Amino acid sequence: MNGITRVPPPVNEPVLTYAPGSAERAELKAELAAQASQIVDVPLIIGGKEVRTGDTFDVVMPHDHGHVIARAHRAGPMEIEASVKAADAAQRDWSMMPWEDRVAVFLKAADLLAGPWRAKLNAATMLGQSKNAFQAEIDAACEIVDFYRIGANFAERIYAMQPMSDPGIWNRSEYRALEGFVYAVSPFNFTAIGANLAGTPAMMGNTVVWKPAHSGVLANYYVMKLLEEAGLPAGVINFLTGDPVAITAHVLSQPTLAGVHFTGSTEVFNSFWKTIGENMSTYRGYPRIVGETGGKDFIVVHPSADPAAVKTGIVRGAFEYQGQKCSAASRAYIPESMWASLKGPLVEDTASLTMGDPRDFSNFVNAVIDQKAFDKIKSYIDAARASDDADIIVGGECDDSKGWFIRPTIIVAKSPHYVTMCDEIFGPVMTIYVYPDAKWSETLKIVDSTSPYALTGAVFARDRAAIREATDVLNNAAGNFYVNSKPTGAVVGQQPFGGARASGTNDKAGSMLNLLRWVSARSIKETFVSPTDIRYPFMDEA
Numbered sequence: 001m002n003g004i005t006r007v008p009p010p011v012n013e014p015v016l017t018y019a020p021g022s023a024e025r026a027e028l029k030a031e032l033a034a035q036a037s038q039i040v041d042v043p044l045i046i047g048g049k050e051v052r053t054g055d056t057f058d059v060v061m062p063h064d065h066g067h068v069i070a071r072a073h074r075a076g077p078m079e080i081e082a083s084v085k086a087a088d089a090a091q092r093d094w095s096m097m098p099w100e101d102r103v104a105v106f107l108k109a110a111d112l113l114a115g116p117w118r119a120k121l122n123a124a125t126m127l128g129q130s131k132n133a134f135q136a137e138i139d140a141a142c143e144i145v146d147f148y149r150i151g152a153n154f155a156e157r158i159y160a161m162q163p164m165s166d167p168g169i170w171n172r173s174e175y176r177a178l179e180g181f182v183y184a185v186s187p188f189n190f191t192a193i194g195a196n197l198a199g200t201p202a203m204m205g206n207t208v209v210w211k212p213a214h215s216g217v218l219a220n221y222y223v224m225k226l227l228e229e230a231g232l233p234a235g236v237i238n239f240l241t242g243d244p245v246a247i248t249a250h251v252l253s254q255p256t257l258a259g260v261h262f263t264g265s266t267e268v269f270n271s272f273w274k275t276i277g278e279n280m281s282t283y284r285g286y287p288r289i290v291g292e293t294g295g296k297d298f299i300v301v302h303p304s305a306d307p308a309a310v311k312t313g314i315v316r317g318a319f320e321y322q323g324q325k326c327s328a329a330s331r332a333y334i335p336e337s338m339w340a341s342l343k344g345p346l347v348e349d350t351a352s353l354t355m356g357d358p359r360d361f362s363n364f365v366n367a368v369i370d371q372k373a374f375d376k377i378k379s380y381i382d383a384a385r386a387s388d389d390a391d392i393i394v395g396g397e398c399d400d401s402k403g404w405f406i407r408p409t410i411i412v413a414k415s416p417h418y419v420t421m422c423d424e425i426f427g428p429v430m431t432i433y434v435y436p437d438a439k440w441s442e443t444l445k446i447v448d449s450t451s452p453y454a455l456t457g458a459v460f461a462r463d464r465a466a467i468r469e470a471t472d473v474l475n476n477a478a479g480n481f482y483v484n485s486k487p488t489g490a491v492v493g494q495q496p497f498g499g500a501r502a503s504g505t506n507d508k509a510g511s512m513l514n515l516l517r518w519v520s521a522r523s524i525k526e527t528f529v530s531p532t533d534i535r536y537p538f539m540d541e542a
């Protein structure tokens with residue numbers, strides 16, 4: 001293969017509207033009806049083969065939890081071991097395959113997804129993870145397409161980074177895949193996260209064992225089928241569902257573990273890190289550990305801000321996808337001078353949010369993911385209702401009779417350290433603290449120090465000095481910092497995503513920085529005319 005090739009210049013995939021009368025709406029509605037009328041048997045995929053253990057678990061619709069949409073097979077010890085072996089067996093050929101061929105698989109997957117596979121992935125995400133059509137479209141369609149198309153461009157730019165060379169020598173950098181396999185573990189809340197966690201290391205030549213979250217299994221299975229359809233060779237990504245603890249214990253004990261690509265809660269990621277530390281002597285190399293974890297994302301409002309923009313930032317930032325985005329705003333700091341005029345419209349807009357089944361497109365919010373999440377969120381709401389330190393000003397109703405529904409809820413806390421100002425709840429609950437206008441600077445310090453996390457945050461202000469002050473004081477408080485914008489909705493290639501502190505390793509999904517973690521550079525120096533005399537000129541005394 002001779003040629004210095006370029007991947008097609010990427011642009012972000014346009015978001016379709018699903019407006020009444022549109023072709024995409026009709027197609028999606030038909031696909032929703034079809035998927036809701038079947039139970040998909042989801043196998044493990046190991047070394048390119050579908051494996052069925054017969055030990056299954058049900059995947060239900062969160063908005064109608066009596067309705068099973070998929071039945072997934074659990075891996076046992078044999079299958080877990082086989083998936084690592086399959087990843088190891090595929091490693092050499094895949095890592096040595098020319099990068100153009102590797103990225104072509106992902107470019108093809110992106111085109112299939114932008115076209116004939118779009119409705120399938122969106123419908124599975126809507127039904128399995130309870131997302132409305134728009135939330136599914138920006139996740140399962142657009143973000144995956146962007147990860148793969150823009151990722152291919154990042155890969156090209158990485159491979160093009162070459163060192164300088166003195167006369168007579170030629171220095172080159174090769175960006176090898178890691179020597180081993182990558183363990184990808186994904187959360188329920190974005191189909192695109194699984195597609196990225198497994199797909200991006202694979203694009204860079206690595207083989208992968210991928211364990212998706214139980215409740216995201218259906219859409220993630222379709223991602224796997226999409227990649228197979230696009231030509232991904234057997235064994236490059238091995239899809240493993242089942243007990244996360246047993247799978248992880250085996251996988252993290254393997255000498256060929258070369259990396260972990262994780263997104264989920266801080267607690268689980270910390271346990272991975274600890275296990276890897278304990279297992280260090282068994283590994284061939286130092287595993288790359290990349291994890292994006294929890295958040296307690298903030299909106300801090302200066303008295304100069306536009307109240308209508310603040311209201312919209314809070315409602316959209318806190319309640320879209322039921323607050324189950326790692327970036328969702330869940331604490332806000334409002335100046336006293338604005339509160340009287342903001343409160344009414346904020347309550348009114350929040351109360352107006354329609355809630356129900358995502359197949360009814362008039363619904364803005366849907367159900368939370370499962371019983372465990374429902375119980376946890378409800379316990380915070382119940383505690384706030386009973387507390388003298390907090391008032392629920394809108395929402396608070398919880399009903400799990402048919403689906404796990406929780407009304408978008410706003411709590412006003414009397415202290416900036418009230419529990420719902422500090423803990424990650426991961427649901428449709430926003431807590432507001434109203435601060436005295438004169439305490440703007442102190443409030444910024446409270447925002448910075450309240451939570452161990454540092455994922456996303458936003459400042460709303462018209463006063464430029466206030467924007468500058470907040471940006472400086474909150475320098476380390478958020479890896480994604482927004483000015484007069486809600487803190488959610490990061491776009492691949494535009495706002496590289498991730499946070500530090502307890503929010504993760506900040507290896508920025510959707511940027512070249514992430515891809516760099518999945519390569520191990522080799523420097524090659526070639527001398528054209530090699531010296532033949534061991535003596536250096538300085539050694540001549542005469």
Ligand code: NAD
Pocket residue numbers: 185186187188189193211212213214244245248263264265266268271292293294295325326424426455498499503504
């Ligand atoms: P989770 O931590 O419960 O699960 C994530 C993954 O880890 C799943 O695949 C799960 O099966 C697995 N897992 C769970 N317990 C495990 C254990 N003991 N051992 C091994 N594996 C285990 O998280 P979730 O509920 O799926 O997702 C919500 C969390 O993810 C929130 O904390 C959220 O902030 C975080 N998140 C972060 C980002 C980010 O980019 N920072 C993005 C999305 C979600």
